[in-house]
Amino acid sequence: MDVTSILVPSVQELAKEPLTQVPDRYVLQDHETAALSNTTSLPQVPVIDFAKLLSPDLNLKGHELENLHFACKEWGFFQLVNHGISSSLIEYMKRDTKTLYELPKEEKKKLWQKEGEIEGFGQAFILSEEQKLEWADTFFLTTLPPHLRKPLIYNQIPQTFREHLEIYSAELEKLAIKVIELMANALAINPKEMTEFFNPGTQMLRVNYYPPCPQPERVIGLKSHSDVGGLTILLQIGDINGLQIRKDGQWIPILSLPNAFIINIGDMLEIITNGIYPSIEHRATVNSEKERISLATFYGPNMQAILAPAPSLVTQETPAQFRRISVVDHFNGYFAQELRGKSYLNEMRITKDGE
Ligand SMILES: O=C(O)CCC(=O)C(=O)O
Numbered sequence: 001m002d003v004t005s006i007l008v009p010s011v012q013e014l015a016k017e018p019l020t021q022v023p024d025r026y027v028l029q030d031h032e033t034a035a036l037s038n039t040t041s042l043p044q045v046p047v048i049d050f051a052k053l054l055s056p057d058l059n060l061k062g063h064e065l066e067n068l069h070f071a072c073k074e075w076g077f078f079q080l081v082n083h084g085i086s087s088s089l090i091e092y093m094k095r096d097t098k099t100l101y102e103l104p105k106e107e108k109k110k111l112w113q114k115e116g117e118i119e120g121f122g123q124a125f126i127l128s129e130e131q132k133l134e135w136a137d138t139f140f141l142t143t144l145p146p147h148l149r150k151p152l153i154y155n156q157i158p159q160t161f162r163e164h165l166e167i168y169s170a171e172l173e174k175l176a177i178k179v180i181e182l183m184a185n186a187l188a189i190n191p192k193e194m195t196e197f198f199n200p201g202t203q204m205l206r207v208n209y210y211p212p213c214p215q216p217e218r219v220i221g222l223k224s225h226s227d228v229g230g231l232t233i234l235l236q237i238g239d240i241n242g243l244q245i246r247k248d249g250q251w252i253p254i255l256s257l258p259n260a261f262i263i264n265i266g267d268m269l270e271i272i273t274n275g276i277y278p279s280i281e282h283r284a285t286v287n288s289e290k291e292r293i294s295l296a297t298f299y300g301p302n303m304q305a306i307l308a309p310a311p312s313l314v315t316q317e318t319p320a321q322f323r324r325i326s327v328v329d330h331f332n333g334y335f336a337q338e339l340r341g342k343s344y345l346n347e348m349r350i351t352k353d354g355e
Pocket residue numbers: 206208222227234242243282283284293294296
């Protein structure tokens with residue numbers, strides 16, 4: 001990948017100052033902010049039970065596969081419970097992730113993005129000095145395959161974090177592949193048609209840190225976007241919610257269940273499923289009281305792969321919806337634009353007249 005982003009100041013540091021107003025650079029137009037509507041009557045994303053999906057009881061398994069299919073097709077998002085990742089590993093990761101943002105300034109500096117890179121502390125998708133910024137710091141890291149890690153950042157992360165991360169990253173890769181296989185079952189196609197893109201896959205991780213904000217209604221923690229890769233597995237670190245997804249024109253807050261992963265479909269998986277499982281726009285809001293931390297693990301196809309819909313999903317009645325593009329070109333194109341809804345994936349769509 002060949003991506004870069006303009007260096008920006010730390011919002012965590014900014015939020016420590018006694019501010020009553022947020023600086024202009026973070027103030028968005030009303031339609032880009034997240035004024036909350038009446039949220040009590042809104043539906044919630046489906047909850048999928050991984051243990052049922054693996055059950056030897058074929059009735060139970062079949063029923064949960066139908067639920068998975070519905071969740072992926074209609075929501076593009078679900079919460080996964082009984083996912084089998086040990087709760088002690090999750091607790092370690094939560095603690096390590098918090099500790100990362102508690103590092104002394106000097107230690108954090110060593111892990112700050114370098115000019116021309118997007119790994120480490122900083123932001124991605126910042127292409128001009130005029131661009132409005134989000135009320136968040138992020139820490140971005142390539143974890144798999146190991147040869148794509150950036151030693152300058154990877155080898156500098158605190159050792160306990162790195163040790164737990166190695167296990168977490170391997171476990172989440174296994175989980176992601178299994179979920180993708182189950183999606184192929186749900187789509188009634190040969191799992192190889194989907195899993196071959198991920199042989200082995202690419203895994204990146206982002207720790208999002210949203211400090212409290214004196215004017216939360218004027219900013220956004222993370223602008224509306226769809227994720228670029230295959231599958232995103234998100235762990236919310238505490239009980240402060242903030243993630244919202246766009247469904248049928250409405251913003252629906254996700255109330256993170258304890259011990260669950262929030263999983264969503266990325267743009268590349270939308271291509272592979274020929275649009276049957278769509279990536280969904282989502283964003284993160286902030287509040288004036290408490291910081292919020294989330295750990296997103298992105299699992300995407302192999303960098304050598306060429307993206308195209310799975311052959312069995314392309315039929316006379318359901319022609320290919322997306323042009324072929326290499327994974328590398330897709331990543332590069334995605335990171336070369338500002339985050340804006342699903343605009344990048346839409347460029348890949350084949351229009352009615354075949355263009
Ligand atoms: O913080 C969240 O809940 C959302 C994070 C997210 O969408 C991302 O990192 O792509």
